[in-house]
Amino acid sequence: MKKFIGTLMLGVLAVSFAGTVQADEKQTDVIYNVENSYTLKIPAKIDLQNLDSPIIGTDAHNIKPMQVLKIQLSSANLAIDEQGTITLTRQNEKGTAKKLTTQMFASGDLQNPLKKDVPFFEAEGTSSEGSTTGLTFTEIEGEKPAGTYNATLTFTASVEDK
């Protein structure tokens, strides 16, 4: 009987010890979170006369899986209408401003002019060299009174879920 009680006590101790060990085995998550980061590369100005075709994209980017960086023309661009026509205005204008118009295209797609709020460039994954695309413009036609014509453009970037 004594032997039985001793064995029982040992059994109880073993079970309680095992329970204690199990209670101590809490799971610990080791987390290392790297936020999305990128450096945009935009044309400083667009000189249709004297400069090479401008480029736009990223200088580098590090985007999480299942997400994508998108670039588009901002809705705040006053020089662009809904059809994507860009109006260049002659500088130092007095009185009625002289204006010229053009349209902008990306990635060699000459069918669809870039419009406001419509993404035209995407980047995903990680790249230390970034990725870019070229911008092209329709030839300015018609009478061109002498002077410098320009328009300031604003590009919007955002990271979105795929």
Added chain:
Amino acid sequence: MKKKTIISAIVLVIVLVCGYFLFQHLQQEEKLLADVESAEEWTGERQVSREPSPTIEIPGFDSIPLKADSTQQQVNFHNPKNNTCYFKLSLWRDPDTKLWESKLLEPGKAIYDLTLNQAVAAGKYDQAMLKYECFTLDKQEPLNGSEINLTLNVQ
């Protein structure tokens, strides 16, 4: 005999003078021909060689953390040193609420501390935006700019 010698001398002089003038004439003709460019046929205006289009580097953010109910904030805004333009940054809680605007920021310079126009309550603001306006270094004329859509994490 003497007469013959004189005539020969005169003929020789005439030949020499004529030869000299002929040589001069030919040389002049050769010189004139050398001045004419061997050019192409005019087929209309061609594009002259162009300079590379300058670019601006703009740091992008997916989210920015802010302290709740405080106007004093710590951030990491900078103008990359490769740029050749000023930045003017502004932080927007939503398209209608500007929280802060910088003065002109030179290339290679950063803003780590700023004071907001108003404190922001705790929460996530996913209509936020960091706006970059760019200006030339010499005349401070406007250049192309950018808007970075982001989330403000206010805690």
